[in-house]
Amino acid sequence: MIQQTKATTKSRQAILDRLLGTEVIGPGLPTVDPNQLIHFEDPVAKFIEVLATVGGQAHVVDDLRQIGEILAKLPVYSQAKRVVSLVPEAVPSSFDLAAIDDPHALASLDWTIAKGEFPVAENGAIWVQGETMPHRVLLFIAQYLAIVVSRSQMVHNLHEAYARIGTPKSPFGVFVSGPSKTADIEQSLVLGAHGCRELQVFLTP
Amino acid sequence: MKTLPIVDHPTKAHAFVADNERTHWHDQALWFVRSKRDKQAGSVPEWEYLRSLASQIKTETIAKLGDYLSEFERNATALGATVHWAADAAEHNEIVLKILRDHETLRIVKSKSMLTEECGLNHFLEDNGIEVVDTDLGERIVQLRKETPSHIVLPAIHIRKEEVGETFHEHLGTDEGASDPQYLTEAARGHLRDKFLAGEVGITGVNFAIAETGGFVICTNEGNADLGVSLPRVHIACMGIEKIIPRFEDLAVFIRLLARSATGQPITTYTSHFHGPRDPQSELHIVLVDNGRSQLRNRSEFRDALHCIRCGACMNTCPVYRRSGGHSYSATVPGPIGSVLSPTRDSSSYKSLPYACSLCGSCTDVCPVKIPLHHQLLAWRKELVDQNLLPYSKRISMKGASILFRNPRLFTFAGWVGRKSLKWLPHGMTHNRWNTWTIARELPEPPRESFRHWYAANRKR
Ligand code: SF4
Numbered sequence: 001m002i003q004q005t006k007a008t009t010k011s012r013q014a015i016l017d018r019l020l021g022t023e024v025i026g027p028g029l030p031t032v033d034p035n036q037l038i039h040f041e042d043p044v045a046k047f048i049e050v051l052a053t054v055g056g057q058a059h060v061v062d063d064l065r066q067i068g069e070i071l072a073k074l075p076v077y078s079q080a081k082r083v084v085s086l087v088p089e090a091v092p093s094s095f096d097l098a099a100i101d102d103p104h105a106l107a108s109l110d111w112t113i114a115k116g117e118f119p120v121a122e123n124g125a126i127w128v129q130g131e132t133m134p135h136r137v138l139l140f141i142a143q144y145l146a147i148v149v150s151r152s153q154m155v156h157n158l159h160e161a162y163a164r165i166g167t168p169k170s171p172f173g174v175f176v177s178g179p180s181k182t183a184d185i186e187q188s189l190v191l192g193a194h195g196c197r198e199l200q201v202f203l204t205p
Numbered sequence: 206m207k208t209l210p211i212v213d214h215p216t217k218a219h220a221f222v223a224d225n226e227r228t229h230w231h232d233q234a235l236w237f238v239r240s241k242r243d244k245q246a247g248s249v250p251e252w253e254y255l256r257s258l259a260s261q262i263k264t265e266t267i268a269k270l271g272d273y274l275s276e277f278e279r280n281a282t283a284l285g286a287t288v289h290w291a292a293d294a295a296e297h298n299e300i301v302l303k304i305l306r307d308h309e310t311l312r313i314v315k316s317k318s319m320l321t322e323e324c325g326l327n328h329f330l331e332d333n334g335i336e337v338v339d340t341d342l343g344e345r346i347v348q349l350r351k352e353t354p355s356h357i358v359l360p361a362i363h364i365r366k367e368e369v370g371e372t373f374h375e376h377l378g379t380d381e382g383a384s385d386p387q388y389l390t391e392a393a394r395g396h397l398r399d400k401f402l403a404g405e406v407g408i409t410g411v412n413f414a415i416a417e418t419g420g421f422v423i424c425t426n427e428g429n430a431d432l433g434v435s436l437p438r439v440h441i442a443c444m445g446i447e448k449i450i451p452r453f454e455d456l457a458v459f460i461r462l463l464a465r466s467a468t469g470q471p472i473t474t475y476t477s478h479f480h481g482p483r484d485p486q487s488e489l490h491i492v493l494v495d496n497g498r499s500q501l502r503n504r505s506e507f508r509d510a511l512h513c514i515r516c517g518a519c520m521n522t523c524p525v526y527r528r529s530g531g532h533s534y535s536a537t538v539p540g541p542i543g544s545v546l547s548p549t550r551d552s553s554s555y556k557s558l559p560y561a562c563s564l565c566g567s568c569t570d571v572c573p574v575k576i577p578l579h580h581q582l583l584a585w586r587k588e589l590v591d592q593n594l595l596p597y598s599k600r601i602s603m604k605g606a607s608i609l610f611r612n613p614r615l616f617t618f619a620g621w622v623g624r625k626s627l628k629w630l631p632h633g634m635t636h637n638r639w640n641t642w643t644i645a646r647e648l649p650e651p652p653r654e655s656f657r658h659w660y661a662a663n664r665k666r
Contacts, residue, residue: 030262103436140428162453167453187238
């Protein structure tokens with residue numbers, strides 16, 4: 001680090017003066033009426049259905065041991081050399097993550113098994129909290145990603161999700177919905193743009 | 206400010222429209238996205254409720270924009286971020302360059318940001334000896350081809366896969382003649398991985414910045430923004446001042462609308478929330494850019510245009526955009542919203558854009574934040590007349606029409622002349638290269654008599 005660049009605020013006052021100089025009356029902020037929001041009879045089923053449409057795969061498991069068994073059946077997992085598991089109770093890591101302090105060293109990572117806080121039924125997303133990962137790049141640099149999350153934590157829609165997060169406590173948090181994808185070449189959907197090529201989601205009790 | 210060249214939309218669209226097959230393909234590609242949007246919107250029963258919530262939140266935010274920006278600055282700073290203020294594009298570019306120079310940076314990776322396009326950041330940095338790599342696949346394609354994005358969400362929507370194949374063959378060494386999207390994307394993945402690992406600073410745009418928490422959100426499908434900023438120690442996020450929303454909970458409303466409206470997905474693959482720098486050894490810089498936005502806020506008739514969340518739905522649905530292509534608008538933001546925004550920057554240069562519109566109103570119907578786009582385009586036409594910016598041909602014909610409608614006898618006579626000439630004039634007289642209206646149209650069959658005549662014979666006793 002050479003030096004920390006200071007904030008440039010030369011134009012701050014001019015911009016604020018222009019904005020505060022013209023008074024505009026607004027309508028006030030609305031309060032969202034929870035009765036108008038979508039709820040599902042079977043949110044777990046909805047989650048699984050939506051996740052499939054965005055290219056992810058969900059597995060309902062009742063025991064953490066099943067996760068390793070299901071993964072072992074995937075050739076891309078059984079052949080993987082470098083695996084980081086943030087859920088060691090379920091699957092072991094293949095090397096010691098604590099020995100790594102430069103995230104660039106994770107470039108050749110095959111799999112990350114991450115821990116999700118809660119799933120969202122309406123859009124197949126899972127909230128992953130930054131502090132569960134020693135390096136946030138783990139979520140994006142691995143060729144394949146699995147997220148372990150409790151289905152009992154399921155929320156119906158994003159309003160419930162944000163209410164649940166409350167005030168963000170860590171510098172990073174992300175909703176992940178499906179594997180990385182692009183349709184930038186003639187609108188043809190290709191999975192595995194820059195991030196993970198596949199997403200496996202394990203819904204634990 | 207230097208004067209911009211006049212953008213004449215029909216002239217600019219000419220080359221694109223001349224290729225009939227391509228126009229058709231482009232039209233279909235966007236209609237496909239529009240249909241996906243309809244499906245998603247239809248699957249949310251409270252869609253209209255969400256739109257009105259979004260519209261109300263944005264209206265309130267823009268009304269109190271100064272207060273919300275101060276609140277954002279305060280909270281972001283408390284989290285350890287550095288907040289910069291830029292009055293215009295040049296200042297924005299200087300600020301970014303200063304940060305890069307302070308860190309002796311030679312290579313940056315950048316994710317999609319229409320704001321940095323608007324500011325011309327890439328060229329500015331390249332002129333200053335910095336390698337800029339756009340990491341969004343569409344933007345990378347466009348960058349390698351030395352073009353500009355033609356759409357705000359789908360930057361390379363105008364390029365065919367065979368052309369991407371040629372570009373990649375030249376720059377990335379893919380097989381000659383290859384055009385399979387899977388293969389080409391894989392090649393780009395490999396190529397950009399190296400760039401990510403070599404990037405010294407990550408630059409991103411911002412989808413939403415939250416005043417209440419001092420954080421911001423970036424939405425991508427590729428994961429390029431996240432990969433770009435989670436390796437280097439410095440992250441620069443550039444945002445227009447209108448990207449603010451007041452409360453953390455408001456994100457629910459906008460995230461639910463954004464991806465559904467943009468590409469017909471329930472949510473983007475990654476919706477990343479940044480609150481302060483990664484760790485004590487990292488830096489997070491947020492550049493707040495005005496560049497004409499505060500002036501636009503002071504114009505009550507066009508103020509709502511600041512509500513735009515850049516979903517691109519109005520482009521996908523616009524019959525003119527779909528057939529003329531994004532480049533015909535000669536602006537970073539094309540389509541209906543671009544035609545409202547561009548003339549607010551320079552009404553003389555962009556005076557043809559409010560006419561690149563059939564006033565069908567489809568854009569207004571799909572806009573997730575309910576910007577009355579076609580009303581604003583109509584308002585612009587009036588404004589252009591008031592500013593005396595209407596082309597001579599239109600001014601004269603309007604004058605003529607005004608005289609005609611004020612004078613019943615003249616009107617009757619003109620009707621008679623019209624009916625007779627429609628009947629007797631040879632086809633070549635009406636269909637020739639001077640009459641552009643008839644290029645792809647036939648003139649109507651002349652009626653046997655005028656309405657006035659018919660009325661007198663049938664209804665008047
Ligand atoms: S004007 Fe509305 S529809 Fe068009 S890009 Fe902006 S938010 Fe989307």
